[in-house]
Amino acid sequence: MNLSESIHGAILTLIELGILLGSLGVVSLANVVHSAFLLGLVFTRISLSYLVLNADSLAAAQLLVYVGAINVLIVSAVTVTDEPTSSNSTTNWSIGYFITLGACTGLFSLSTIMIYSTRWSIVNESKILVEKISENNVQGLGYKLLTTFLVPFELLSILLLVALVGAITLARSEEVNTMNERSVSSSSRNTSSLL
CATH class of the missing domain: 1.20.5 (Single alpha-helices involved in coiled-coils or other helix-helix interfaces)
Structure with a gap:
């Protein structure tokens, strides 16, 4: 899929925004079945981003493995469990939640630092090598x-x-x-x- 740079960037931004919003929905919904179906939608959006980036084989593998196998396994496992899926769940804040919040914040900060400190000229040079691949x-x-x-x-x-x-x-x-x-x-x- 050869698109102009601006259209390519806009489509990729919309897909990535959908992935981000879907991921937030997966972890914030109280109903586990809804979270599982939303996870399938996130996996599908990830395969769309692979398609936009000209990685057709990765997009097919993403659809077959994650959407076709893992998400179906998760949905079927959730539906056969005895646990009630009530939305009246109360969150008990414990030290584990704060440790997880700190770890996620640290990981996000580290990723941000790595993005800003990367020499993108090397990445652009590697694009030429990728185009030379068969x-x-x-x-x-x-x-x-x-x-x-x-x-x-x-x-x-x-x-x-x-x-x-x-x-x-x-x-x-x-x-x-x-x-x-x-x-x-x-x-x-x-x-x-x-x-």
Whole structure:
């Protein structure tokens, strides 16, 4: 998609604004089902930004992997859980919220500093190298992924594995707690009926 610079920038800005607003909606909505569907919309907008940036294979992978697999998995997992999705949730402010707020603020500040301290002339020179890459950008992407970016790729896969194991552990502990609460409440009902 070859567009003029101003149209290209305007379209990309609108898409990125949609990603930002959608992400804020994902973390701020109380209903988990609505958050999951909004997450799918954010993933779709990310693939649109890849299309605008002429990364067709990344856009297709984004749609297939994130929207087609991960978001469907999240939506189906949310719909089969027993937890109520009431919007009457109260937030208990604890030290963890403030630690998270500090970490996110620090990460945002670090990203801002990195953006302003980057020498963008080097980035513009690398655009010329990108244009020299052959039409088959999937082969180039695979080559870079398994040579230059092999260590970050493996670290990311380990991080995703740890997150998956943690999610399963949390789900099982909540299931055990729910079963214990049900057995305690049923035993208390049985004792009260005997009296």
